Amino acid sequence: MVIVQKFGGTSVGDLERIQNVANRVSKTVKAGHKVIVVVSAMSGETNKLVGFTEHFGENPERAEVDMVLSSGERVTAALLAIALNQMGHKASSMTGRRAGIITDDAHTKARIERIETQTMQAALDEDKILVIAGFQGVNEAGLVTTLGRGGSDLSAVAVAGAMKADLCEIYTDVDGIYTTDPRIEPTAKKLDKISYDEMLELASLGAKVLQNRSVELAKKLNVSLVTRSSFSTAEGTLITKEENIMEKPLVSGIALDRNQARIALGGVVNRPGIASDIFGALATSNVNVDMIIQTSGHDGSTNMDFTVPQNELTDAKAVVESFCQKKEIQDASFDESICKVSIVGVGMKSHTGVAAKAFSTMATENINIQMISTSEIKVSMVIDEKYAELAVRSLHNAYELDK
């Protein structure tokens, strides 16, 4: 098999850990696989370098920032190649440029446009271990670019796709995706398999492990991902397409998102296009609206409730207040003491009663549901934040996720 193994910053945090990574890669090679390694910078290094670039004033030239930031991964990649060579393997490090990772021009948050695989393929054909500096590429002009937060995961997934790898293993300091946050519900179990779509919906559970950008790319490129720990030999969680999951669980996990705020608009003027105006203005201000509920008032006006991330609440308030001044909204209230609990599972598509069980569980616990939103594989409820843990534990128990 061709396996891509990606090691994050904590996994290559010092020289001893780089040696441990070399040992793990060596084991995979000795088991008969061809390995392409993708590495991040040593933990702390990127933050240090970001600090350097910000020392001279605000908004440093982004192309220059990329030149600085891209150096951390180069160092780790070459050090790991050195360690592997010392163990008797043939290993070569490659920068994003050498690996043929071509991006657009958006310095510090570039998108991978294509991968020219000749150099990687030639090295792999010579039975070399490739060690690729993650997080970086070059634009058409040949200038180095970086991919933004979680960029090394994107590098790994994109390389796995381009090289038609059988598997892309993402090594971090956690050992997989759990049915819910084990700090809230100690009986939470590690999932063996999960579909891309479930993973995307469970983002709040997996955010520490994998960003949605990487899961979306894996889905698009049909790359099977495994997230596992670089500090243990435990099997991780396979993230793959739904067809690869034989036994489809009704509910895979319970996600909790505490980073939401609720905005309630009362007496919204009843004219065509008002919703488009409000949410258009929010979009222009880069506010990400999540759930939206609209109800009609008795006087012909409209109530609208929606949620936004807490750190975008200030921007959202400004937009809402501009409509209040125009008298198009009568009153607005803002509530940060809420949270969103979601039940996720591909099995819901073909089963009824999943949502009903969620609502009855909340009722049993006397938890008031403020907003509801559903999709094919998800039921989300907005509740008072103080019930967050209770709701998660009750739902985890109701769907028997500890079994």
Added chain:
Amino acid sequence: MVIVQKFGGTSVGDLERIQNVANRVSKTVKAGHKVIVVVSAMSGETNKLVGFTEHFGENPERAEVDMVLSSGERVTAALLAIALNQMGHKASSMTGRRAGIITDDAHTKARIERIETQTMQAALDEDKILVIAGFQGVNEAGLVTTLGRGGSDLSAVAVAGAMKADLCEIYTDVDGIYTTDPRIEPTAKKLDKISYDEMLELASLGAKVLQNRSVELAKKLNVSLVTRSSFSTAEGTLITKEENIMEKPLVSGIALDRNQARIALGGVVNRPGIASDIFGALATSNVNVDMIIQTSGHDGSTNMDFTVPQNELTDAKAVVESFCQKKEIQDASFDESICKVSIVGVGMKSHTGVAAKAFSTMATENINIQMISTSEIKVSMVIDEKYAELAVRSLHNAYELDK
């Protein structure tokens, strides 16, 4: 004018110093010059990275070592470009690759083969300040290489030559070349001008400032060098071709080399080719022989005296002892308690009596001269190490270098 300014590791040792460098470059640009800056890594950074590469075992893969080491200069170059942009200048950093610096394949000690100047020229034509990562280039295969010790100076001189710069300023923590070491002779004066050949002969005075490799390259490319301090505004020392120096001083400086050992061979067998055999064997063992004296003994055998660097004495001893075992050398003695004092000056070419004055000065001080060697612009004497300072001071005084 087009001016190349090279700043070493201590000059860019932290973010405040990088800002100081930016201020100095800015001043030069505002005076109407086009500036190409060449930078080293922050002081300490390269040593740290070398340590990393040596952690996993001996003789790490050199191509990978270059990948690691080349990162330090990239960071400094981009940070300086950021600082200059923040001051309102247009500045772009360039790696060795982007600057078109093509080297041979000798990783960790590559030689510059040529410089493809198009990208640098285009940026300069747009009135940009170029900030080039020193110490590095790429080989024909596109792999990054480094130039070995003093490599950033070589980058600067080579770029100055290729870009037909009017001046190449080397900024360090010392403010120029002195008539002798001021720690030995406090009346030592800073030289305004000196020829390439004198600089090469005065290597021991200039070693902290400039390596001979860089001076040789400057001579070959006819690049006028200035060494000066990045921590003061004092004028430095211009190193240029002899024709540019109107008033040729009889003696420019007194150099002292304490790092020599003397090997005296007695009763060397008298057969054709013996000298070639001995010095050939020393060369094979990478021993750099400096001065050689040969005299005939009364019995038809030969005495040979020569000097080698102290840190090569062990290797030299091994070679000499192999000849002793073959009975081709009767006896050998090794003396580390010597030093070499040299008087250097282009004016010697057209003046007589310079050497005689050196010998009489030694005689006046009762210092025994063990070996003498002369060239067109130099007189060197090997003496007992304990007289080193006395000899330097007497000669400095005899040639009136404090005037």
